[in-house]
Amino acid sequence: MALEESKVKKVLSYRWAVFGTLAFAYFFVYFHRVSSAVVSADLQVTFGVNTAASIALLSSVYFYAYTVMQLPSGLLTDNWGPRKTVSLFTLVAAAGAILTGIASTFDTVIAGRLLIGIGVAMVYIPTMKILAAWYRKNEFASLSGILLAVGNIGALSAAGPLALISDALGWQQVFIMLGAITLVLAALAWMITRDRPNDMNLPSIQEIEAMELGELAPEVKTTEKISMWRALKMTFGAGMKFWPLAIWFFFTYGSMMVYQGLWAGPFFHDIMGWDRPTYGMVLTFIGMGMILGCPTAGYISDKILKSRKKVLIIGTVVYTIIWAIIWMTAGQITSTETYMAINFAFGFFGGFFVVSYAQIKELFPISIVGTSTAALNIFPFAGGAILQQVSGLMLTTRSLESYQGLWLFMLICMIVATLVAFLSKEKKPDKG
DSSP, rough: OOHHHHHHHHHHHHHHHHHHHHHHHHHHHHHHHHHHHHHHHHHHHHHEEEEEEEHHHHHHHHHHHHHHTTHHHHHHHHTHHHHHHHHHHHHHHHHHOOOOOOOSSSSHHHHHHHHHHHTTTTHHHHHHHHHHHSSOOHHHHHHHHHHHHHHHHHHHHHHHHHHHHHHOOOOHHHHHHHHHHHHHHHHHHHOOOOOGGGGGTOOOHHHHHHHHHOOOOOOOOOOOOOOOHHHHHHHHHHHHGGGHHHHHHHHHHHHHIIIHHHHHHHHHHHHOOHHHHHHHHHHHHHHHHHHHHHHHHIIIIISOOOOOOHHHHHHHHHHHHHHHHHHHTTTOOOOHHHHHHHHHHHHHHHHGGGGHHHHTTSSSSSGGHHHHHHHHHHHHHHHHHHHHHHHHOSSSOHHHHHHHHHHHHHEEEEEHHHHHTTOOOOOOOOOO
8 A cells, every 4th residue: 555645754854843842851971971070079068078089979870870770761762651761760860850959959959860860761772663663773863962962952951051140140040940941841852752763653763764665555564572580691691792792882972971970170170280161162162072973973884884882892993092192192182272172082982982883773573672772771871880880999189190190091991892893793884
């Protein structure tokens, strides 16, 4: 049966409303992720907290929560549905932001950040599954890149702009406002997003692809229902299909969050003597790099090299070289312009991690794409949490020597990540 042109047009247009809503929610995932690096000085003044370990705990608790919630995110996405999952847990994030804003003790701030981490942990995986249902296979990496770019605009907003708003209104008022905005986002996610076009009595993206190629529409098959236990076993027992990517992501994203999410700002303050507006502006160049790097990597992967692994390796090798530069030049570079260039390259090539989601998605059945993607997503945030905690223990004196030791440790981590990237597997994407 030929597809109705009006319904095809509606799928191809409405999916942008779905994507836009979820991308807006993802903006705040990244905003919260790096906000602690900007408001840490305010928190120290407000609550009298001044140890590196305490500040590291404030940042890492988000990552611990995010890590723990990854498997529930995947399992709920596959069994409960992405729309319900993202809507409910966005409400949890809103509650966490409001609790942070009204906190009267540092422990309450930690609790608020824990709730934020739990809530926003349920945005990315449902979004990945919705993208898989609404977009063609050769669009997935590109759309993932755009999504990560939007997230990094959130990270960018949590650098310089957050510092300015916090100075003007106070950090607590900022978090109360964030809570109100997040409540609105939860409502929009419920009203606008749908798990798949069929939920609106519209043709699937597979049927539309077949029509575009002049082929018969594929038979509508009932997706095999795979139990949670079997889905976990299939994922974690996949050997070389899963574990090299998992180890690679642990070190790559963990090192990124040690630098961008925690210690780059204090390094510029402690060693370079820069004030917050200055180093806040320098840090924004990491986000700028990622805003361009993520969609660029997705486009190269989908349209040029037609390979996930090649793009992953290119990005990892260059990102590791940048870590070598950061380590070797620590304390020697005094120019803000030079650090802007280094940070831009750090973000641009670090953003090539986006292709790993397309890589893992294509290695497992569509019925467990939420679980397999969530399982992979445990490792970057475990890396962020664990490496941030380790970094807090390493920086005992906040001296140049301590920072150099930390940067060297990150470089060693990235050498390991580079080696395992070469061992990762990929399924060649369909030509088209």
